[in-house]
Amino acid sequence: MSPGGGVDLTTRVGSLELATPVATAAGTAGHGAELAAYLDLGALGAHVVKSLAADPWPGNPAPRVWPLRAGMLNSVGLQGPGILAWRREHLDALVRSGARVVVSIWGRSVAEFGRAGELLRELPDCVVGVEVNVSCPNLERGGAMFAHSPEATAAAVGAAAVCGLPLSVKLSAGTPALVAVAGAALEAGAESLVLLNTLAGMAIDLATRRPALGAGGGGVSGAPLHALAVRAVYDCRAAYPGAGIWGVGGVETGEDAVELLLAGADAVQVGTATLAEPRAALRVRDELVSWCAAHGVSAVRELVSAAHGAPGDGRG
Numbered sequence: 672m673s674p675g676g677g678v679d680l681t682t683r684v685g686s687l688e689l690a691t692p693v694a695t696a697a698g699t700a701g702h703g704a705e706l707a708a709y710l711d712l713g714a715l716g717a718h719v720v721k722s723l724a725a726d727p728w729p730g731n732p733a734p735r736v737w738p739l740r741a742g743m744l745n746s747v748g749l750q751g752p753g754i755l756a757w758r759r760e761h762l763d764a765l766v767r768s769g770a771r772v773v774v775s776i777w778g779r780s781v782a783e784f785g786r787a788g789e790l791l792r793e794l795p796d797c798v799v800g801v802e803v804n805v806s807c808p809n810l811e812r813g814g815a816m817f818a819h820s821p822e823a824t825a826a827a828v829g830a831a832a833v834c835g836l837p838l839s840v841k842l843s844a845g846t847p848a849l850v851a852v853a854g855a856a857l858e859a860g861a862e863s864l865v866l867l868n869t870l871a872g873m874a875i876d877l878a879t880r881r882p883a884l885g886a887g888g889g890g891v892s893g894a895p896l897h898a899l900a901v902r903a904v905y906d907c908r909a910a911y912p913g914a915g916i917w918g919v920g921g922v923e924t925g926e927d928a929v930e931l932l933l934a935g936a937d938a939v940q941v942g943t944a945t946l947a948e949p950r951a952a953l954r955v956r957d958e959l960v961s962w963c964a965a966h967g968v969s970a971v972r973e974l975v976s977a978a979h980g981a982p983g984d985g986r987g
């Protein structure tokens with residue numbers, strides 16, 4: 672039987688035509704093809720690799736992860752080998768894996784986003800897009816997060832556009848200006864929104880009576896983020912009917928994916944669930960198929976934006 676089991680799983684996010692609407696989320700599925708030991712990366716809609724900077728970056732002190740009653744906290748701190756080392760050490764395995772790769776990038780200044788974009792020119796065809804992760808401190812603005820400012824986000828996206836690949840921008844719900852930030856990113860050349868990144872949180876270790884993570888605070892992910900992601904997707908879809916939208920946040924089951932699609936996502940990414948269960952993204956895809964089959968849905972695109980009340984793909 673086809674992966675869709677009779678259900679048409681094809682979708683489009685911006686200009687990206689995907690065979691299935693489920694992908695990995697940055698930072699939860701390795702820098703390269705590490706997950707290929709557990710699942711066929713080519714069976715996913717896309718594989719988003721962990722955010723890379725132009726230069727190597729050591730990340731934050733341990734401990735870097737902490738379990739929560741629901742979900743988790745992390746302060747990995749964007750550790751990475753830098754783009755040139757990534758091209759040398761990971762790209763061949765990604766090509767062999769059959770994945771459609773989206774490269775996530777970050778920087779601490781607009782110039783660093785530009786340099787990252789330059790280093791991503793002339794990649795093999797398996798690299799289908801670049802995700803601009805603006806949930807990082809902007810050293811030119813006193814360390815304020817790029818994603819909290821429409822102007823800073825637009826500048827980062829504009830600088831990254833030098834890569835010449837379709838751009839998506841990964842945003843944070845840590846600002847009441849989320850919809851405006853999304854609009855600025857789209858104006859600056861992003862064709863898709865990735866909603867959401869983690870949200871700032873903290874846990875105190877009762878044994879030490881100190882912050883549990885080495886960096887102090889961290890990012891909350893998993894189940895606690897799901898309703899926020901649904902809201903962000905819904906609001907951004909209402910504001911930008913033509914934008915590509917990835918829904919990300921607490922996707923653990925096929926039903927979680929259905930909810931984000933109904934809210935307006937064209938496709939979803941699975942993050943924290945993959946850390947506990949490396950095949951989670953494929954299970955979510957299979958559960959999505961079962962849900963569609965059980966509810967008389969013959970094509971997942973019928974679900975996209977349906978919560979907005981429009982027929983068909985909901986774009987009116």
Ligand SMILES: Cc1cc2nc3c(=O)[nH]c(=O)nc-3n(C[C@H](O)[C@H](O)[C@H](O)COP(=O)(O)O)c2cc1C
Binds near residue numbers: 722804868892922
């Ligand atoms: C351990 C860990 C590392 C992450 N690293 C990155 C990263 O490098 N770049 C990024 O854009 N998002 C990163 N994220 C955020 C995820 O991609 C995702 O946006 C977020 O966790 C919400 O999805 P989830 O609830 O399915 O995990 C990371 C999340 C976790 C848990």
